[in-house]
Amino acid sequence: MLSKNKIKLIRSLETKKGREKAGLFVAEGPKVVNDLLHEGFVAETILDDLDDIKKVSFLQHPQPILGVFRMSKEDEKHSNEYSSIFSKHIEGQLVLALDGVQDPGNLGTIIRIADWFGIEDIFCSQETADCWNPKVVQATMGSIARVRLHYLNLNELIDHLPADYPIYATLLDGNNIYEQELSHHGIIVMGNEGNGITTQLRARINRKLLIPNYPPERATAESLNVAIATSIVCAEFRRR
Template sequence: MLSKAVIKYINSLQIKKYRNLHQAFVVEGAKSVRELLASDLEIEKLFLTEDFLQKHSDALRKGLPYELVTEKELVQAGTYESNNAGLAIAKTRTLPALKVSENELIIALDDIRDPGNLGTIIRIADWYGIKRIVCSETCADFYNPKVIAATMGSFTRVSAYYVNLPEFLSSLPSGFAVYGAAMDGENIHKLNLKPEGVLIMGNEANGLRPETREHLTSLIKIPGFGQAESLNVATATAIIVDNFFRQVS
């Protein structure tokens, strides 16, 4: 049975200040908990239902303690409206220094505020084998429960660095390709793109900030053929990233 103190602790981790304080975050649901168990992330606490154990006992780490709880307790403690599987408290990663390579593609996000968009972009990065994304300091928090949920487990394989984005871009080697997605960019269908450099996606409402645009080497866009005014930023990220990988066999 979950104690009041544990429930209070789990609830506190829905707030960024307390995630930073405890260097911990919450993972909920069967898919995400299984991905967490298969990762190298440290698990502080693990709460599972009988149903999860019956279906996924092989996913448990050897020697990792857990507590049996009910679905009602998981819903009371977490953010899901229903959860008949599990909930874990995991420790946040300590990341190595951010160093870029000329032969990798990095997704950079300029003021992406919606947690669902960030989580989906992390999942997109994982699909294409992109291990790191760079976020401006005003982006949604990587460990926000809504972000973690939207990644569908990809949070275990993709890391996010929060930086002063213009300063990061200015520190890149001379000649490093920096692409910015914008409506006034060049048609990506007419470009021979390779999965190298930095691709910057801008804010959901306002696009790229002027101070970010100053560091671009290319502006690119997705050509439209219908009447929609714009695309969701996560959808646009998927389309553009796919074009970078079109020439990869």
């Protein structure tokens, strides 16, 4: 039986402040919990009694298992030095950068997309939703266990990269993605749901892409959902 203090602690993990204070996050459902355990995340608490789970679950329909995990894998060390970040997580790889993606569902879906296409690292601006938000964790369907997220200043990160390192983004003034040469490494930048990529970061993009609508002359939606656009772009990069 859960104590009142344990219930209070787990419920506090719904907020970013509570998660940062405790260094913990919640995952619900067999798939997500098992993936986290398999990838080396440390569980502080595992609940499998449905009556207990109902007291602390953040889901409308609670799952048969709930885990409280430490935010980072026990053996994982992070460095804020940009040269170290480049050599360990960017050089020779295809990675994503998210500039203010705020909807938890979108972020979770993008993490799942990255996992599907073998992208292991996502770099996020400080304005991007917290990846340990319960809604994000659930939307990843376990992919949060295999994709590393780094929160930092994207402008500074790009400024520390080698000259002319490929920085891609989908923009309305970009070139048709299906007609452009795409490298097997580089950073793909995706912007905020409503405002797109910030002016400062846009100035650092050196490979502008466009996902064309069809047919070109037809009146259509103003834009694509950021997660859908991410999926299209990643699929085209991996197809080459």
